Amino acid sequence: MVKRIGVLTSGGDAPGMNAAIRAVVRAGIANNIEVFGIYNGYAGLVKGDIKPLTNSDVGGIINRGGTFLGSARLPEFKNIEVRELGVEQLKKHGIEALVVIGGDGSYMGAKKLTEMGINCIALPGTIDNDIVSSDFTIGFDTALNTVVDAIDRLRDTSASHARCSVVEIMGRHCGDLTVWGAIASGAEELIVPEKGINMDEIVAQIEEGKKRQKKHFIVTLAELMTDAHELAKEIEKRTGVETRATVLGHTQRGGAPTAADRVLAGRMGAYAVDLLIEGQGGRCVGIRDNKLTHYDILEALDLPRVFDETLYNLAKQLS
Numbered sequence: 001m002v003k004r005i006g007v008l009t010s011g012g013d014a015p016g017m018n019a020a021i022r023a024v025v026r027a028g029i030a031n032n033i034e035v036f037g038i039y040n041g042y043a044g045l046v047k048g049d050i051k052p053l054t055n056s057d058v059g060g061i062i063n064r065g066g067t068f069l070g071s072a073r074l075p076e077f078k079n080i081e082v083r084e085l086g087v088e089q090l091k092k093h094g095i096e097a098l099v100v101i102g103g104d105g106s107y108m109g110a111k112k113l114t115e116m117g118i119n120c121i122a123l124p125g126t127i128d129n130d131i132v133s134s135d136f137t138i139g140f141d142t143a144l145n146t147v148v149d150a151i152d153r154l155r156d157t158s159a160s161h162a163r164c165s166v167v168e169i170m171g172r173h174c175g176d177l178t179v180w181g182a183i184a185s186g187a188e189e190l191i192v193p194e195k196g197i198n199m200d201e202i203v204a205q206i207e208e209g210k211k212r213q214k215k216h217f218i219v220t221l222a223e224l225m226t227d228a229h230e231l232a233k234e235i236e237k238r239t240g241v242e243t244r245a246t247v248l249g250h251t252q253r254g255g256a257p258t259a260a261d262r263v264l265a266g267r268m269g270a271y272a273v274d275l276l277i278e279g280q281g282g283r284c285v286g287i288r289d290n291k292l293t294h295y296d297i298l299e300a301l302d303l304p305r306v307f308d309e310t311l312y313n314l315a316k317q318l319s
């Protein structure tokens, strides 16, 4: 049975990563496995930034945002020679298997390390909710609550000034944070990559609201689609409603994880250790209908992303 494992966080950080690390360490130690922390993702792996972790090292972190191990992006990890340096470091420390907490990019790194003889289990840690093999990713619920809190505040000031607010939300190429954020905050409009921008529809929605003496308008916009400030100018020009843009940016990545994210992280972290004990590798953990499951990483990354039209239409209908 596996005796010594490592844990690392990689890619964009996400609230709940600390809770996941804690779960890996505590579940590992409970099964007589030594757990080593690898600092700063694959970059730290290659450099040998590796230290043993005890139960008390992961005490007092369940409620902390970010990742105490640090995270990084190391594009060079795609090169086999760079990954070989990482494998050498693991061998030097006697680490036989790894838990990798990150997004789709980190999953690829985990798959490739498994092919090089290091069993890896990947956990979905990203605010974007863009990992198709899991209904939810660790960090999504916290980021969603941050988005909703921000929109609630923006609505207050928008109503006082009878303004429209364009709110740019993260998600890379996935509209989930925007769709869920729009529903939970009662936004008037949502613009997501899966649907594109329909300027006429946005203008019509605001004009219709004006007729009902509406005092404020919230337009949620997924990032990377258009410039939020330019969109605000265009809305103001076409509707006559004074409009401001707010880019929520990295505020969405921070903060104490919600209870839902902590529980998800705890379940997934312990499950990853179970899979390593079974001798599994190259797998990623997901949650489906509230049940833990695991997939081959390549198959998981190949799954087609199905956009939830029902939720999108609900956001439209209730606006």
Ligand SMILES: Nc1ncnc2c1ncn2[C@@H]1O[C@H](COP(=O)(O)OP(=O)(O)O)[C@@H](O)[C@H]1O
Pocket (backbone or CB within 6 Å): 010, 011, 012, 042, 072, 073, 074, 075, 076, 077, 078, 079, 102, 103, 104, 105, 106, 107, 108, 109, 110, 112, 126
């Ligand atoms: N094809 C790949 N092969 C090996 N490692 C990869 C690959 N793609 C990404 N990675 C590693 O995973 C890291 C994180 O990926 P990235 O896409 O930036 O974030 P995320 O994991 O959050 O999606 C990259 O910086 C790189 O070190």
Ligand SMILES: O=P(O)(O)OC[C@H]1O[C@](O)(COP(=O)(O)O)[C@@H](O)[C@@H]1O
Pocket (backbone or CB within 6 Å): 011, 012, 013, 102, 103, 104, 125, 126, 127, 128, 170, 171, 172, 223, 253
């Ligand atoms: O922090 P950076 O490097 O500016 O990256 C921003 C990107 O990271 C994210 O916050 C999270 O993405 P990943 O989890 O895939 O790393 C995206 O929503 C955003 O597009």
Ligand SMILES: [Mg+2]
Pocket (backbone or CB within 6 Å): 011, 103, 104, 105, 126
């Ligand atoms: Mg990603």
